[in-house]
Amino acid sequence: MIKNYRFIVLSALFIFSSTSLFANFDFNANCLKAYKSIFELKLGNARAYISTEKKQHPKNAIIPLLENYVDYFTIVTSESKADFDRLKGNKSARLDQISDDDKKSPYYLYAQAEINLQWALIRGRFGEFFNAAMEVKKANNLLQENVKKFPDFQLNFKGLGLINAVLGNLPDGALKTALSTFGIKGNLQTGLNMFEKLTDYLPKSSYEPFYDEVVFYYAYVLSDVAHSSSAYAKTMKYTERIADTSLLKSYLQSYVCLKNAHNDEAIQILSKKPEGGVYQPFPYLHYLEGVARLNKLDLNAGVYFNRFLQSNKGVNYVKDANLHLAWISLLKGDKTGYNSLAAKAVNNGYLYTEKDKQAKNEAAAPLPPVDLLKTRLLFDGGYLTKALQVLADRQTSDYTSDKDKAEFNYRLGRVYDGLGKDDQALVAYQASINQGKNLKYYFAANAAVQMGKIYEKKKNAVKAKEAFNTAIAMKNHEYENSIESQAKAGLKRLAN
The missing domain is CATH 1.25.40.10 (Tetratricopeptide repeat domain)
Incomplete structure (x- = not known):
């Protein structure tokens, strides 16, 4: 991810600490290491760097932002409602810490916007749409104000790009209704243009350490919001310069490959993903590998779905994993096994995601014809x-x-x-x-x-x-x- 780490540290120190205005938002070498660890999904390492920074510079207002990133990716990787309920109370205390700091720094409004936006994204996963809408409104207002004050502060456009893209193509539903109450609208193309400019600009600038985060959101927007035909090509292009030690890179690449019918490539990426205790547990990757292997009618894919279900502490994809296991039974000619697993898809898990809602519907429907099921899987791959x-x-x-x-x-x-x-x-x-x-x-x-x-x-x-x-x-x-x-x-x- 960072090829000339010493140069970037020095550049970042220059940007964030060159005048007294930036003293209380000090993205120093310690914070950069924490941030880098977060975006490789080495959250334990990130916590250790943050702890050191707290001891050395307890008033550094970058600390609450980094802590919020850790909470965000803890919930993203676990999909756990228990983690969400346990951690969401941290938000207000972190915003309070920042609100007492240097109002003349471009990080003052930016950090508050980022924390609001991260929690909005998380709340949407657990159905808290009204609170999410309020946080999007708050983040949008803070970033718009920051653009007026600091028009050359490029990181503003990361959050604004995401807000524009998602709001510009949001399907009808509870979140859209809540946002329309506040009069918030977006423009998908405006958001895409912001991300495109950032991905080209950041590697040549002193903001380079933030490249991985921009690519993380841009890849999501291209695949899941814009449904862009260029999602695969652009995601693979922009993730190429991210270090292979990043588990987040494996996730982004395998996800976009799977979603865009580059199935064998997805399997290859997932089979070579970095592993070890230093990485945050990410059961969803087992689910992805199961989907990819079943797409080529590999009936050993059940190993990966079962691995997901055994290690998963979250609320999402449980129904869909059981439905895939049911399909494997059907492809083996075991209708009794199919019915048993289809019942689990109906009765187990939650209904937060479209995937799980659809899985429940399909599991409750009559058995699919085997030839149509095979065609569906092969097409997806x-x-x-x-x-x-x-x-x-x-x-x-x-x-x-x-x-x-x-x-x-x-x-x-x-x-x-x-x-x-x-x-x-x-x-x-x-x-x-x-x-x-x-x-x-x-x-x-x-x-x-x-x-x-x-x-x-x-x-x-x-x-x-x-x-x-x-x-x-x-x-x-x-x-x-x-x-x-x-x-x-x-x-x-x-x-x-």
Whole structure:
């Protein structure tokens, strides 16, 4: 991550300590080591450096910010509601510490904004949407004020980039409703532009130590907010210069590979991830490896899902892991095992994430046809030719239920789409819409979104708008908020 550590330490000391104005926000060598450890997920090391700094410079107002980073990544890696409930009380004390410090430093408002924003991101994971909205509003106001006071302080644009991107493409729901109450809006492209500029600028500047954090948020925005076609290429490009000793790098790269059908690469990254007691436990990585291995129909993937469930103390992905284990039983021909594990997917775990909500729905539904399940998994892994081979001799009339007919054409459309066979994809997508538009399943609505994207690529704005509006018009189906936000984002692109 940091190739010339001595130079960066000296540069940082110059930036943060060159005048008396910065004396109480001293990002010194000790704090830089703590910060570097945090973004390698070596949280024990970070705590030790922070403890040393407390003894040497107890009034350094960077300390509460660093402590908040540690709490943030403790909860991100554990997904634990108990950790969240235990640690969230620290927020107000840290803000109190900072509020008594040097108001003439660019870190005065920035540090307060960062703490608010970090807790907003965490609260959203546990359904505390109103409090999260209040914290986003507070962070946004603090950063906007800081830009006026210190327009050349580049770190302002990290938080503002995240706020703009997320708010600019937020699906309808409790958080969006709460934010609209405060009149807060964002712009996805503005946020993306801020991140793009920062990732290019930081390595050539004295702000270089903050590069990993910017890439962490930028990768999230590209993959999960913008659903960008360049998410894989950009994430791999920008993470390349991060040290291989960073577990966070392994997470970012494997996640974006898995999400963008670079499945074998995801497995390779996860199998080589740094390990040892120095790293924060991160059970989610076992879950990711299970997903990646099952995508290539490796039935030994169950080892990784069970490893996740055994080591996990968090509330998320429990239902989805059990559903994947159920699929493995079904692929082995064990319907009794499938039913047992599907029951766990229904009854165990929580419903904070879309993944777990969907897992519960699917586990409660009739058994999926094995050929459609295989096609789905192979498509997710990017094994398009193999996926098409599974459906080569199948046709709509081979399926009895409307659900399976809609899914068959949806899966076929996705595979053709991935192979660049646009005309065949459009025919299959339209068939899925016709068969599934009145069902609760997501196939028809997402088929309409994918149609819109094909027409957009073909520069047929009229047909693209029609498809995106078709997706928006469908209601009361799975993934409704996410699909609708993608369709609305498509309409925004066409309007520009």
